[in-house]
Amino acid sequence: MHLASLLVAESSLLRVSARQKEEVIRLLIESLAQTRGVDVPLAIKDITSRERKGTTVFSGERNGVAVAHAVTAACKQVLLAIAVIPDGISWNRSDGPRLKVVFVLIAPPQAHGLYLKALSRIGHLCEADKMIDALTQANSVGELIARVSEGEASLGEIVTDDGMPSFCVLGAGHGGTAMAGHLSMLGCKVNLFNRTKARILPVKELGGIDVRGVVSGFAPLKKVTSDPAEAIFGMDILMVVVPAIGHAEIAELIAPHIKDGQVLVLNPGRTGGALEVAQVIRRHNPRVRPFIAEAQTLLYAARVTNPGQVQIFGIKNSVPLATLPAYHIIDVLPMIRKALPQFVPGDNILKTSLDNIGAVFHPAITILNAGRIEDTHGDFEYYVEGVTPAIAAVLEAIDRERVEVANALGIRATTAREWLYLAYDAAGRTLFEAMRANIGYNGIKAPPIIDHRYISEDVPTSLVPIVSIGEMLGVATPAMRSMIFLASAMHGVDYWAEGRTVDRLGIANMSVKEIRFLVAGADSGSSSPPSSSISQTED
Incomplete structure (x- = not known):
């Protein structure tokens, strides 16, 4: 620089x-x-x-x-x-x-x-x-x-990393490109990894990212690569910024190369992301002990506008972050906050996972507007015209089920109405009224096609884990189950088989006490460890 x-x-x-x-x-x-x-x-x-x-x-x-x-x-x-x-x-x-x-x-x-x-x-x-x-x-x-x-x-270059952690951003989509550019402009050493070479070729040729918007300038990068070993070598913090359906694949790619003490953060984790990634890493590299964390939501509102160029529309003021187990937050958060003070401590990964408002809004609104999306190619306001009183009633049913599953785990989840007020200062007696009061939704268009991440990502990584946990704990989730069935029928995909079930999360047949013990800070030396494979020492 x-x-x-x-x-x-x-x-x-x-x-x-x-x-x-x-x-x-x-x-x-x-x-x-x-x-x-x-x-x-x-x-x-x-x-x-x-x-x-x-x-x-x-x-x-x-x-x-x-x-x-x-x-x-x-x-x-x-x-x-x-x-x-x-x-x-x-x-x-x-x-x-x-x-x-x-x-x-x-x-x-x-x-x-x-x-x-x-x-x-x-x-x-x-x-x-x-x-x-x-x-x-x-x-x-x-x-x-x-x-x-x-x-x-x-x-020569201004050497800028004194006291700052180094970052590898894994994923060169909208959010990953924004994060890599922003971190570089704060003076951090940054590597950028992407699974496909074509996407990062323009960035590699430029030597960095042309950042525009709320922060602006040229952001030089240390390395731009599709080699996972090269990307994460010697880096303090690994920020995974890919759709949640890609978390397991990223974990599998980096598992042979990740080292003790490196910090892996899912941005965001959706529901059960940290649990799934912990399972994958433990399966492929049982002796390594990285720190694993998940963010509740993505820090940036951004869009890749041209090859090698990203527009950052906004950076959130605060994003809850939780670690697995929860007590590692005191080890992880201070280092991340040296560069990104917007991250604040979340209660635990159950809280970040179940305060997943995308699970409430995205699949149901898209599925219930499927005909209109296919007819107009998404030419209508998604959260305004796409949410009628009847559709809002379905959203409220889904939200109640999410909150009930959280309650069964001893978690006080934020309701969708409460979230709208906290995030946008939008209030209403019903969810429909609160959504209509949110001026931030004005102008946001619907997806142009049904084959969209609002279904392909949010169903297997948000609805499936909530329903699976609920069924294991005896909480009925008929509205969510219906959305999973309809999404699978529409796409010709068995989203239940592909999704984050309790088996895939490593918590099958665990009691609430065991799950909370695992999340709060179980270790293999505990006198009464839970039965999850996450907590077992493998030799």
Whole structure:
């Protein structure tokens, strides 16, 4: 990574006529806000606070540059902008030297290491009058950035991983590409793995990802590969970002190569993801002991827009994360939060698995609108026009069954209505009213075809495990069972046979006490271990 890649061209300014440093800082921050969504009042407050502790001026023999900088929650990535002031400005006092170049550098707390390296690089770059003269004589912003790039060419890459964990992102779809790009821009070493070479070839040729949206810039990657051993070697955290139906295959691919202490996170786990992956890894590599975790939902709303390019529309403020067993959260979460503080502790994997709202909405809405989807190719608003009072009544029946299965396990699951209020501030006396009150659903189109992940992923990895657990514990789930039957008939696939049944999760014939013991923290040395193969020591 270089300074030139951190510079925001659209927010850098030539021929600024400001007379006071506060004015220059505000101009640059407001310009960054227009292109990068910076919280202007907070950024200015934090920069002002940092300025009171001491200003940062790098000087040559004749000229100097000022750097207004701060670590602040006002931004989501490291941002750098330049202002050139032809008449100069007195930075500290009226009789002080007049500076013609001002940098603004801001960074989120988790990118503190990259922030310090960038600040040091600016000082190195601007210790000579020749560079400062080149910046002041630039005739365009493009020329300005070219001067910076030329000046730091001999300095090499900014080494950015001090104190930050390294990541391998497994999966180069929308979410995986977004995660890899975001982590790189925070200063982490990142490898990207994908099972098919064709998808990652453009990224490999570019050497990274063109990231746009709420964070923006070029994100260089350490390795881009389809070799699982090469991808995960030496990496601290392995982020699996593939459809849940691919979790078992990914686990099988990496099982021979994963090492003790590496952290494997499913993004998200859907229902029973951590249990299934633990079974697969134990079967293929019984002696290894990685940490296994699952997120409740995906951190990003993103879309791959062109080969090697991703648009990040949003990054969630918080996503619950749970480990298997639960007590490992204190080992796993602090390391992940160094880069991604949005992850917060979840109760356990039963809670993250059963608070799976996609299980309620996706299969039923799609199946009950099958005729309309095939007739219009999905040209209607999925959550608005696709949810009538009658369909909402079916969703409520499915939701009640999910909550009852959770209750049988001693888990207080969030209802779909509660989730809509918590996630979107959408309230209603019924689920139908709450969904209609959610303006975030406006404009979201239905899938264009029936052969869609809302069925092919959510039925086997969400509905099947909930129903299977429910039946084992004596909880009736007729509405969910009906959806599994209809989905199987529509697709000509036995989703029950392919899905995450209790056998596949390794919890068949276990009591509630045994399941909770396993999830909370059973080990093979316990005096009364549960009967699951997950907890058995294999020699």
